[in-house]
Amino acid sequence: MLKAAIIGASGYTGAELAGLIQGHPNLTLSGLYVSDGSQDAHKPFASLHPRWRGVIDLPLLPLDDEALSRIHTEADLVLMATAHEVSHDLAPGFLAKGLPVFDLSGAFRVPGEGFYERFYGFQHQHGDWLSEAAYGLAEWNQDAIKAAKLIAVPGCYPTASLSALKPLQAAGLIAEGSKPIISAVSGVSGAGRKASVANSFCEVSFKPYGVLNHRHQPEISHHLDNQVVFQPHLGNFIRGILATIYVQLNDNVSDEQIAAAYKQAYQGQKIVRLTGQWPQINDVAGTPFCDLHWARDGNQLIVVSAIDNLLKGAASQAIQCINIHQGFSPLAGLVQE
Ligand SMILES: NC(=O)C1=CN([C@@H]2O[C@H](COP(=O)(O)OP(=O)(O)OC[C@H]3O[C@@H](n4cnc5c(N)ncnc54)[C@H](OP(=O)(O)O)[C@@H]3O)[C@@H](O)[C@H]2O)C=CC1
Ligand SMILES: CC(=O)N[C@@H](CCC(=O)OP(=O)(O)O)C(=O)O
Incomplete structure (x- = not known):
């Protein structure tokens, strides 16, 4: 079982990811994270998303320095269900520790001069990762997804x-x-x-x-x-x-x-x-x-x-990408074959 950390787990796509990983035959949840200082820190995940009461019994943890070093040592991969700027700032740190990152935000999807200033309102600081990232359109980019360290899951x-x-x-x-x-x-x-x-x-x-x-x-x-x-x-x-x-x-x-x-x-x-x-x-x-x-x-x-915007448009497509990246069955955790 590979251990997956979810950053932004209290949000809509993060919660879908948690549910999908809980039911995945090859993945297990290593931790559910929100921002350091989040009003939801330390609350049980299921108190925010009662759909998973009795199924996912984990707290939402603040992403402080201790959490970051725990992720670096314990997790096998990181899923980022965070705003574009947050993914932009945090993903390179996980990548530097050798952790594959599956980012649901738009931070690494489109290389191109001036694109992020114009459409996202910030200056991209990680052109190296932007050009290395694989675009995670699962049916179309399998070779790139398999080889990449950073997968930018499409909008x-x-x-x-x-x-x-x-x-x-x-x-x-x-x-x-x-x-x-x-x-x-x-x-x-x-x-x-x-x-x-x-x-x-x-x-x-x-x-x-x-x-x-x-x-x-x-x-x-x-x-x-x-x-x-x-x-x-x-x-x-x-x-x-x-x-x-x-x-x-x-x-x-x-x-x-x-x-x-x-x-x-x-x-x-x-x-x-x-x-x-x-x-x-x-x-x-x-x-x-x-x-x-x-x-x-x-x-x-x-x-x-x-x-479904939260599933094929975000969380389940991220799981498709993990399945491709890790060589799991393509439908693992998604559809019973
Ligand atoms: N909703 C959708 O249909 C789709 C969304 N996306 C993209 O996926 C990403 C997540 O979207 P969505 O789930 O809708 O967003 P939400 O606003 O529902 O959730 C965002 C999550 O990020 C957490 N968060 C905010 N700041 C930080 C931080 N600094 N460190 C760690 N966690 C943080 C929030 O918790 P807290 O603020 O309490 O810390 C919350 O858990 C976005 O980039 C979005 O553009 C992509 C495709 C579809
Ligand atoms: C209804 C609504 O507001 N939808 C969002 C799209 C969400 C999405 O796909 O997210 P990315 O920003 O990660 O691409 C929007 O139009 O901004």
């Missing part, structure tokens, strides 16, 4: 979008010079557990946000190797993402070529399901799956992708 919208678009891009079916248009809606858990007026029950209403300046637009474009238009919406539900994607195809692309592109990409990959009917959030919420379906009229293709 939730990029996971939904890239899973739908990469097969078309790989097969050369997207019309040259065209930008696929991604219109996506996310549940409110996408914004994390911390309180804010914008995410409170009485304020949330189905609406667009981040218009023409969301940081996932360059993340998707970079990892697709094709510019996209991306428009997120906040949905008045708790979890899940549904992305409807409009793609201009090259002339004379047949249905058979589209079907073959998706089959080629996902045959034998059980987490991405070609559903044969339109995906819906209820079918993927609480699961590690990504559901895809498409239809076309002439050169206009529409693909719909649905995931």
Whole structure:
């Protein structure tokens, strides 16, 4: 059993990670951490997340110097479910101690001059790790994930979008010079557990946000190797993402070529399901799956992708990455085979 430490374990994705690791046949929890000075330090994990009462009996520990040296000596790998700046600051310390790091934040996903200043509001100080990190889109980057010390788990919208678009891009079916248009809606858990007026029950209403300046637009474009238009919406539900994607195809692309592109990409990959009917959030919420379906009229293709933002969009994809990295069964801890 490998011992996994979770930093940011009281948050939404951290809690999902804790549940998945508790049920994983090859992993065990070595410690659940929050910030030094967190109001939740020393509280039982299950008092914040009663879903795991009687299942996970561990406290949330403050990430002080003693905790850091305990992680350095006792853990076999580190999962960071923390804000971008926190991951940026802390991950290099774990890596320097030889611990593989699986980071759910955006801190190491996109290399590129000025990207972090513009889209994240801070200057990146670890260009070496940024260029070494593997992008953890599990179905697409297995060799890099296996070899890397730092795995940057993709954002939730990029996971939904890239899973739908990469097969078309790989097969050369997207019309040259065209930008696929991604219109996506996310549940409110996408914004994390911390309180804010914008995410409170009485304020949330189905609406667009981040218009023409969301940081996932360059993340998707970079990892697709094709510019996209991306428009997120906040949905008045708790979890899940549904992305409807409009793609201009090259002339004379047949249905058979589209079907073959998706089959080629996902045959034998059980987490991405070609559903044969339109995906819906209820079918993927609480699961590690990504559901895809498409239809076309002439050169206009529409693909719909649905995931759980906290799972395939974060925690379960991190477990997929650990499984690949460690050579465990690809579905270990995720789906009973
Ligand atoms: N929510 C989602 O759907 C997705 C989120 N992500 C990314 O994953 C990361 C986590 O997101 P999410 O779970 O939603 O966030 P939350 O806000 O729900 O949780 C953040 C966690 O980090 C802890 N934390 C804050 N500061 C520190 C620190 N200095 N040291 C250690 N722990 C700290 C918090 O506890 P405390 O403040 O009490 O210390 C809390 O446990 C983010 O980078 C997010 O962008 C990625 C994909 C999807
Ligand atoms: C609803 C909501 O607010 N969603 C988040 C996306 C969360 C996510 O994917 O996280 P990363 O920031 O790690 O990429 C947002 O739009 O910022």
